[in-house]
Amino acid sequence: MDNEKQPSQVLENLLFPKIFRTFRMAIQPSKLIIAFLALAIICLVGWIMDFSRTVVTDKQGEITELQAYLESTHEIDAVSEFRKVCEKTGSRRGVFFTLWRFGSAKFHGALKSLFAFDLPGVAENIAEYFKAIRWAVTYHFLYCIIFFVVKLAVISVAGGAICRIAALQFAQGEKPGPIEAIRFSAKKFLSFFTAPLVPAGIIIFAGLCIFLLGLIGKIPLGIGELIMAIFMLLALTAGFVIAFFAIGTAVGFNLMFPAIAYEGSDCLDAMERSLTYVYKKPWHMGFYTAIAVVYGAICYIFVRFFALLLLLGTHGFLRFGIRIGSSAKDSDKLTAIWPEPSFMNLLGSSDLAGANWLGIFAAFVIRLFLWAIVGLVVSFIISFYFSANTIIYSLMRSGVDNTAPDDIYIHSEETQTEPATTESESEEPQSETHPAPSSTE
Numbered sequence: 126m127d128n129e130k131q132p133s134q135v136l137e138n139l140l141f142p143k144i145f146r147t148f149r150m151a152i153q154p155s156k157l158i159i160a161f162l163a164l165a166i167i168c169l170v171g172w173i174m175d176f177s178r179t180v181v182t183d184k185q186g187e188i189t190e191l192q193a194y195l196e197s198t199h200e201i202d203a204v205s206e207f208r209k210v211c212e213k214t215g216s217r218r219g220v221f222f223t224l225w226r227f228g229s230a231k232f233h234g235a236l237k238s239l240f241a242f243d244l245p246g247v248a249e250n251i252a253e254y255f256k257a258i259r260w261a262v263t264y265h266f267l268y269c270i271i272f273f274v275v276k277l278a279v280i281s282v283a284g285g286a287i288c289r290i291a292a293l294q295f296a297q298g299e300k301p302g303p304i305e306a307i308r309f310s311a312k313k314f315l316s317f318f319t320a321p322l323v324p325a326g327i328i329i330f331a332g333l334c335i336f337l338l339g340l341i342g343k344i345p346l347g348i349g350e351l352i353m354a355i356f357m358l359l360a361l362t363a364g365f366v367i368a369f370f371a372i373g374t375a376v377g378f379n380l381m382f383p384a385i386a387y388e389g390s391d392c393l394d395a396m397e398r399s400l401t402y403v404y405k406k407p408w409h410m411g412f413y414t415a416i417a418v419v420y421g422a423i424c425y426i427f428v429r430f431f432a433l434l435l436l437l438g439t440h441g442f443l444r445f446g447i448r449i450g451s452s453a454k455d456s457d458k459l460t461a462i463w464p465e466p467s468f469m470n471l472l473g474s475s476d477l478a479g480a481n482w483l484g485i486f487a488a489f490v491i492r493l494f495l496w497a498i499v500g501l502v503v504s505f506i507i508s509f510y511f512s513a514n515t516i517i518y519s520l521m522r523s524g525v526d527n528t529a530p531d532d533i534y535i536h537s538e539e540t541q542t543e544p545a546t547t548e549s550e551s552e553e554p555q556s557e558t559h560p561a562p563s564s565t566e
Contacts, residue, residue, distance in 0.1 A: 143295075144416050144516055148424045150294055151509040155303040156287050160504035163283030168221075168500075170275050175219020179265055181208050182216050189223055194260045195253060204264060220265050221272065227257050233469065239422055281317035284511050285310030288386035291515035296387075296533040313385055320381040320392040324374040331363040331370075370400075376410060377403035382511065383518035389534030402521040409524055410517075417513040421506075428505050429468065432498055436466045462488035463495075471499055 150156070182189045190204050190211075197203030231254045238246030262269050286306035293299040310317060338360050342349040353360075377399035384395035403410050444459050462484055464473035472495050519530045 143520065144413060144513060145420060146295070147417065147420065147509055147513040147516060150291055150512045150516075151424070151505060153290070153294070153300065153508075155300070155306065156290055156508040156512065157501065157504050159283050159286050159303050159307065160507040161500055163279050164500055164504055164507065166279050167276055171219070171221030171225070171272065174268060174272060175221050177268065178217035178219055179268065180218050180220055180223050181211050182218055183211050189218070190264070191223055191227060191257055191260055194264075195256060204260075220261055220268050224257060224261060228254055231257075236422055236425070239419070277318060277321070278314075281314055282307060282310045283507075284382050285313060285317040285386060287508055287511040288382045288515045291512040292383065292386045292519070292533055295516055295519060296531045309386075313389070316385050316391045316395065317382060320385065320395045321374075321378060323392050323396050324370045328367050328370050328374075331366040334363045335360050373400040373403050376407070379414070379510075379514040380518045380521065383515040386515065387518060387522070387533055398522075402518075402525050405525050406521065410521060413517045413520060417517060421509050421513060424509060425502075425506060429471075429502055432471060432502050433466060433468050436471060436495070436498065440465055463491045466495075471495065471502075 180189055180191070190207050193203045193207035231250045235247045235250035238244070238250060286303065286309065289306045289309045290301055290303075293301055338353060338356055342353040344352065374396075380399040380402060381392075381395045384390065384398045385392075388394065388398070390398075440459070440463065443463075447459055466473050472492070522528045523530060
């Protein structure tokens with residue numbers, strides 16, 4: 126008997142298989158709705174801000190200053206030269222649209238490299254994306270600051286709500302609605318919003334201390350050098366703080382939102398927990414994250430393939446219906462307003478040259494539905510990201526603090542409504558088992 130129980134106990138003690146519950150949690154409608162609304166708000170803000178059109182492109186609009194920045198070893202000179210050449214003859218586009226297209230290409234490039242077991246290729250795609258972010262911050266600083274604040278505010282509400290739903294579902298099997306989850310994230314908005322900003326502020330403060338010591342070092346007659354030597358220990362301490370928080374935040378950032386959703390704590394507690402879990406069990410964190418990334422990539426391929434079949438089925442039967450008894454000219458109607466989608470391009474590229482205004486309007490309406498399908502695919506990525514990290518947080522907390530996964534913070538409103546719910550449920554069977562006297566008579 127003991128030998129039979131040992132394999133089951135070993136399987137129960139394994140924590141990482143619980144990550145495979147993420148797909149079932151990520152496709153929950155309430156999470157997808159929250160993620161879709163957040164994505165729609167972010168895209169709407171980016172679309173509105175792109176009316177500024179500050180990114181310079183060539184005459185055909187194919188090569189942007191971002192490509193010039195990435196392809197040159199002297200980025201600032203290359204961008205300045207590109208702007209001088211294309212300032213008058215070239216066109217312009219928005220920062221959000223430029224980064225969206227570039228980020229989408231790098232995301233799928235990293236995905237291809239991952240399935241080809243080309244880890245350097247994955248790292249290269251990720252590095253190029255962050256280099257594009259650096260370009261945006263360098264040359265469009267005000268745009269990036271405004272957009273970052275808006276995006277962080279939206280993600281704080283949506284991401285916090287998704288993490289709360291995932292935490293309750295993973296811990297207690299409950300599935301709260303989107304309104305209840307958003308109400309929780311709204312109450313904890315300040316904690317969610319400041320959680321990623323606190324470690325960044327600490328890094329900046331430590332860097333400013335070293336910077337001020339460097340300014341003092343400019344004092345002539347050797348006095349500056351002497352002062353720097355005296356306070357070098359403090360400078361190295363500040364450098365240690367920068368390295369400690371930079372590594373801990375980069376690896377443990379994904380645990381901050383789940384920490385607030387699970388514990389109902391503030392940003393400082395979330396930062397402390399994420400750093401503690403990362404530095405106490407870094408191999409566990411890396412192992413869980415690697416499993417979530419690979420599993421997430423497989424799930425994304427499935428979801429995208431499902432969306433492709435949906436679009437191909439609809440497109441194919443529409444085209445079949447149009448072609449029956451129609452001329453060759455009529456057969457091209459659907460292709461003009463909705464080209465056949467592909468796996469890498471779900472939207473397709475419409476050619477509306479020579480079309481009347483009704484055809485243009487029809488293509489626009491179809492385009493809206495296609496964007497909704499693509500938005501749901503991206504919403505799945507968002508939902509999967511927060512759900513997976515919520516599970517990883519629970520596993521790390523169980524491994525470091527030895528806390529049970531079902532131990533979760535319940536705020537006062539939930540505890541007040543819980544007895545009323547159980548009482549009503551207990552009264553219903555009583556009324557069924559004891560019928561009214563009139564019915565027995």
